[in-house]
Amino acid sequence: MEFKLKRFNELTVEELYKLLRVRNEVFVVEQDCVYQDCDNKDYEAYHLFCEDEGEIIGCLRILNRGVSYEEMSIGRVLVKEKYRHTGISREMMLKALKFIEEELMETEVRISAQVYIKKFYENAGFKVVSEEYLEDNIPHVQMLYKK
Template sequence: MEIKIKKFNELTTEELYKILRVRNEVFVVEQTCIYQDCDNKDYNSYHLYVEEGNEVVGYLRIVNKGISYDEISIGRVLVKETHRNKGLSRKIMLEAIKFIEEKLNSTEIRLSGQVYIKGFYESLGFKQVSEEYLEDDIPHVEMLYKK
């Protein structure tokens, strides 16, 4: 499995379709959460994904500064259910952090993480910087990484 990172305009229509499909599969169907996934932030993002066979099994997006937050941010982090508990989420997050530090020359990263996975983000160096809040009726906290 190879990790790929592409800007929005570098994605083929097939790659984009597979990304949107898995995002909807995980966040809308699996988590039973009705929300607007296509939020125009994709245009100003890098898309990090892992394919196995003909499907995307891991994904996150790296959003440029000034779009979601003052800092670069990571969002839409997912691993397809069939590929969970195998270290893929840690692998893609570490790759994203490395890309942000080395290619985008940033030492701060912000994210809005679901509370149930807060410990995972903390294990990567993120610290909680907000009170718990609801985003699409799911408890979240804002977290910040500083190298």
């Protein structure tokens, strides 16, 4: 397995296609949720992804302050079903937070988290800062990480 971190313009066409494909596989097909994944925020994002033998098995995107929230943001977090509960998501999240803190010199990260995985984010240091709300008909809460 190999982790890669790239800006949008550094992604190869093949990497971009694989990222969009796995996001659609998980967020649209698996979660049975029709929504517009290509929201133009990818242009502004750092894309962290994990490959195993050429297949993207996990990914997330890191957004600068002002793109989604006043704070930095992490979104589109996923791990393919057969790789879940292996520690990949935790490793990926810790790498993202370390990059934000050490390379971007930021100390706060806001996310919109699906309620069913709230505990995962709490274990990474996030705290719930909103009431539950529906986003694309899925219960979410906003969570904030402060170093």
